[in-house]
Amino acid sequence: MLKILILEDEKYTREFLHAVLEEIPDINIYSTGSSIEAVKYAKDYGPDLILLDIELDQDDYNGIEVAQKIYDFNQEVFFVFVTAYTKYAIDSFVVHPYSYIVKPVDVGELSNLVLEIADKVKLRYAQKHQMLSVKSNNEIILISKQDIYFIEILNKTLFIHAQNVYKAKISLREVQAKLGKDFIRVHRSYVVNINKIKNISEIGDRTYQIEFCDYPHKAQMSRYHYNKLKLYLDF
Numbered sequence: 001m002l003k004i005l006i007l008e009d010e011k012y013t014r015e016f017l018h019a020v021l022e023e024i025p026d027i028n029i030y031s032t033g034s035s036i037e038a039v040k041y042a043k044d045y046g047p048d049l050i051l052l053d054i055e056l057d058q059d060d061y062n063g064i065e066v067a068q069k070i071y072d073f074n075q076e077v078f079f080v081f082v083t084a085y086t087k088y089a090i091d092s093f094v095v096h097p098y099s100y101i102v103k104p105v106d107v108g109e110l111s112n113l114v115l116e117i118a119d120k121v122k123l124r125y126a127q128k129h130q131m132l133s134v135k136s137n138n139e140i141i142l143i144s145k146q147d148i149y150f151i152e153i154l155n156k157t158l159f160i161h162a163q164n165v166y167k168a169k170i171s172l173r174e175v176q177a178k179l180g181k182d183f184i185r186v187h188r189s190y191v192v193n194i195n196k197i198k199n200i201s202e203i204g205d206r207t208y209q210i211e212f213c214d215y216p217h218k219a220q221m222s223r224y225h226y227n228k229l230k231l232y233l234d235f
Contacts, residue, residue: 002118005047006031007038007066008082009056017051020107024114035061042070047077048121049114054083078117132178134168141166149212150192150219151175161217186210186221186229
């Protein structure tokens with residue numbers, strides 16, 4: 001779930017941004033008009049994305065100064081400045097802002113930008129937590145690698161068998177490269193998790209069948225890959 005912090009001192013604009021973001025699924029929103037409170041929220045809640053106005057009237061700090069304070073303890077957060085003034089662009093480079101949105105805010109532009117950042121946050125999370133990230137039905141899904149039994153290509157469609165079965169827009173070669181050494185090719189149409197194998201049985205002259213622990217579906221293995229697996233597992 002993407003966590004977003006809004007810093008906007010103009011009440012109407014803050015409520016408008018909040019309302020737009022509420023329409024996007026899987027998002028937690030924190031909002032404030034105070035620079036001091038924004039820094040506190042950033043420490044307490046660890047937002048993934050911060051939308052900041054630059055000019056904050058009658059406040060302790062402006063938006064760039066707030067971003068600098070937050071950047072001191074969180075270099076991974078995505079900063080997006082929402083402002084009517086582009087003259088501050090050079091000053092903001094110190095916190096490596098991801099983007100700018102110029103007021104008046106375009107709803108489509110804001111929504112698309114948030115969805116783009118949400119995908120980047122998911123990918124970052126996947127890299128840190130041993131997750132496989134793949135695109136499925138126009139969204140990025142994360143699957144724990146240890147939950148995957150096998151992957152197959154069937155009628156030019158890739159299926160990932162885990163606790164659920166997922167369709168994905170990626171080749172078998174690409175997905176194997178993402179999975180690591182515990183996943184091996186056993187057939188032109190199958191990659192399996194060697195830690196999930198329960199039994200391998202011969203079902204034809206050049207074909208074997210792999211059964212998995214606590215999973216009803218099976219994978220096929222060719223004789224060529226069976227001989228390679230024997231060497232790999234030393235059996």
